[in-house]
Amino acid sequence: MPGAEALTGQVVPDAPGVRAVGIDVVDVGRLRTMLERRGQPLLDRLLTPAEQTLCQGASARHRAACLAGRVAAKEAVRKTLGGHGAGCAWRDVEIGREPSGAPVPRLTGRAARAFETAGLSRLHLSITHEAGVAVAVAVAV
Amino acid sequence: MNVREEVVDVLRGVGFDAGELEDGRHLGRDLDIDSTELVEIVVALEQRFGIDIDAEAEGGFTTFGDLVACVTRLLPAVAGRG
Numbered sequence: 465m466p467g468a469e470a471l472t473g474q475v476v477p478d479a480p481g482v483r484a485v486g487i488d489v490v491d492v493g494r495l496r497t498m499l500e501r502r503g504q505p506l507l508d509r510l511l512t513p514a515e516q517t518l519c520q521g522a523s524a525r526h527r528a529a530c531l532a533g534r535v536a537a538k539e540a541v542r543k544t545l546g547g548h549g550a551g552c553a554w555r556d557v558e559i560g561r562e563p564s565g566a567p568v569p570r571l572t573g574r575a576a577r578a579f580e581t582a583g584l585s586r587l588h589l590s591i592t593h594e595a596g597v598a599v600a601v602a603v604a605v
Numbered sequence: 606m607n608v609r610e611e612v613v614d615v616l617r618g619v620g621f622d623a624g625e626l627e628d629g630r631h632l633g634r635d636l637d638i639d640s641t642e643l644v645e646i647v648v649a650l651e652q653r654f655g656i657d658i659d660a661e662a663e664g665g666f667t668t669f670g671d672l673v674a675c676v677t678r679l680l681p682a683v684a685g686r687g
Contacts, residue, residue, distance in 0.1 A: 490641060498645045506648045539640055553660030554644065574660070
């Protein structure tokens with residue numbers, strides 16, 4: 465019998481900690497080319513209106529990096545959902561922004577249900593841009 | 606041009622060679638298609654065929670043949686497409 469169990473006489477629940485990690489990288493130029501080819505329908509499939517607004521108003525270069533960061537972040541978050549996230553739409557994961565600039569994932573629809581089914585309680589997210597790529601890492605606890 | 610040939614044509618438009626597009630080819634392992642590239646292909650198919658492919662179908666695509674089957678299923682019966 466494990467030590468903790470012996471002391472309490474009960475099964476100790478799993479200690480809280482990292483449950484899943486997701487990472488994704490998006491080539492900014494490649495995404496920009498795709499968006500130029502497909503236009504608004506591709507943008508609307510990938511990003512919510514709020515995300516599109518968030519990336520407006522900047523230079524074309526900054527806008528492309530912002531969009532790529534959001535796409536990378538969505539995929540990183542979806543990876544933390546594992547098999548539970550099958551069939552999640554891109555827009556089921558929205559990447560907002562705190563006043564501090566930190567990205568904030570908001571889950572709806574299938575993604576929210578997958579998050580609950582997977583028994584996750586919180587997501588942490590980080591996005592970076594460098595050398596023409598956007599990289600995002602998501603950690604689920 | 607039948608549905609399969611039209612799907613091949615759409616993928617040629619995003620950089621694939623017709624010769625590598627066989628029904629059993631795995632989108633990720635064989636064709637090196639990632640999730641971002643797949644979503645562009647899905648939108649390209651929607652635009653070409655005038656159909657709506659939902660997220661569940663998008664998440665279920667494993668092989669090139671799955672793309673052809675999905676388009677075939679969603680297309681109304683139109684003369685000249687087989």
